[in-house]
Amino acid sequence: MLSREDLKEIAKMQAGDAFFVSLYLNVNPMTNVKNNYVIHVKNMLKSTLERLDKIVLKKVNNDFEKIESYIVANKRAFKKGLAILSSSEKNFWREFQLSVPVKNEIIVDRAPYIKPLLDILDNYRRYAILLVGRESARLFIIHLGEIEEYTEVHTEDVPGKHKKGGWFSLSEKSYERHIDYHVGLHLKDVVKQLEAFLSREYVGRLIIGGSEETIKKVKAMLPQTVADKIIGTFQAEMFAKSNEILEKARPVLQAFEKKKQAETVDDLLTRAMKNENAVIGIEDVLNALQEGRIMKLIFLKDFRQSGISCKNCGYLTIQEISACPYCKGTMQKANYVIELTAQKAVEQGAIVEIIPENKKLQESGSIGAFLRF
Ligand SMILES: [Zn+2]
Numbered sequence: 001m002l003s004r005e006d007l008k009e010i011a012k013m014q015a016g017d018a019f020f021v022s023l024y025l026n027v028n029p030m031t032n033v034k035n036n037y038v039i040h041v042k043n044m045l046k047s048t049l050e051r052l053d054k055i056v057l058k059k060v061n062n063d064f065e066k067i068e069s070y071i072v073a074n075k076r077a078f079k080k081g082l083a084i085l086s087s088s089e090k091n092f093w094r095e096f097q098l099s100v101p102v103k104n105e106i107i108v109d110r111a112p113y114i115k116p117l118l119d120i121l122d123n124y125r126r127y128a129i130l131l132v133g134r135e136s137a138r139l140f141i142i143h144l145g146e147i148e149e150y151t152e153v154h155t156e157d158v159p160g161k162h163k164k165g166g167w168f169s170l171s172e173k174s175y176e177r178h179i180d181y182h183v184g185l186h187l188k189d190v191v192k193q194l195e196a197f198l199s200r201e202y203v204g205r206l207i208i209g210g211s212e213e214t215i216k217k218v219k220a221m222l223p224q225t226v227a228d229k230i231i232g233t234f235q236a237e238m239f240a241k242s243n244e245i246l247e248k249a250r251p252v253l254q255a256f257e258k259k260k261q262a263e264t265v266d267d268l269l270t271r272a273m274k275n276e277n278a279v280i281g282i283e284d285v286l287n288a289l290q291e292g293r294i295m296k297l298i299f300l301k302d303f304r305q306s307g308i309s310c311k312n313c314g315y316l317t318i319q320e321i322s323a324c325p326y327c328k329g330t331m332q333k334a335n336y337v338i339e340l341t342a343q344k345a346v347e348q349g350a351i352v353e354i355i356p357e358n359k360k361l362q363e364s365g366s367i368g369a370f371l372r373f
Contacts, residue, residue, distance in 0.1 A: 001141065001148040002096060002121055004201050007114050010085065010094065014111030018089040019056055021063040022113035024102040025071070026346075027078035030339040035075045040104070042068060048106045060108055062088040070095070085112040099144045100124060101346045121202075123351045125260070127231075128203040129249055130194055132210040132218050133238040134183045137190040139197055140245060142253065147246040153193050155186035183217070191221050198226065205229055205256070207249050209236040231256045264353065265361045268298060268368045277373065281365035282337070286316055288371055289344055290326075296370040297345040297352045299338055303366040309334040316340055338367065345369075
């Protein structure tokens, strides 16, 4: 999974005369009939090689071969986007399987090109999860529907309840105080680490899991800036597996996402109605796409539309026309107009937001876009 810290490390890699090859590839099976991105990437690599200076070429030839054989060997395993950063000279290789579309590009430079990855971190909401217990805590991030555990916090010397009534003659009451004191120290430590984690990763939303009692305790200790980020809580055991945590947090996540999506749709519809750089409905969206105006494309997850596209320039339409109005090229059937629209929008630098369900959007044509101008 992508993390800002990871990308920061990668960004630091630039050094000396080494060259890096950064490849971003649209591997969405819906817009790539018969895995035609394999042919596509071969052409991209070839035309890049032709442009390169001989000295640089010698340095990255190995990377190009490695990338090509990796894509050929793994083609069935891909999601929507693929990013590969490689430098044979530096003995460096990273791959990112992305569930969002990316713009096709190859960059050969003295540093790995990570801007598209940073954009994904910025443009798709991320959530931090703190699972907190009396003597340990775990931190997770949820991004693009996946969960990853980042770190564990253990605080030494939190006495367990089982020692209660031991040989050392603390009265029950003072023993409880003794435990509370240690749990308090532990939670203080957790809060400190949580704060650092949130600011390091720029995560703006937090969900807390644990027992009711511990959640209450830790919430009371959070500084306001962190408390403001809480969007909900859930009950879970400390030893739960990542996927169980994701399941437990899901109701909180879904409620929050739904609210945010409703706000986005309301904004879209209001602006479209006032003609303020927004459009709704597939025809207006396709027109805006053709003009390169889309800033953010929004559509319902289950929205399907077929149409036709120009064999020559890729112009997309749902109207029955026999020749492309832009280049007179021949038109061919396009089954996945929405997926193609999303890909083209991404290639123009737009963000894509897919909404699982929203009645208002459905009643307004299931698709819309915020425009740049
Ligand atoms: Zn055309």
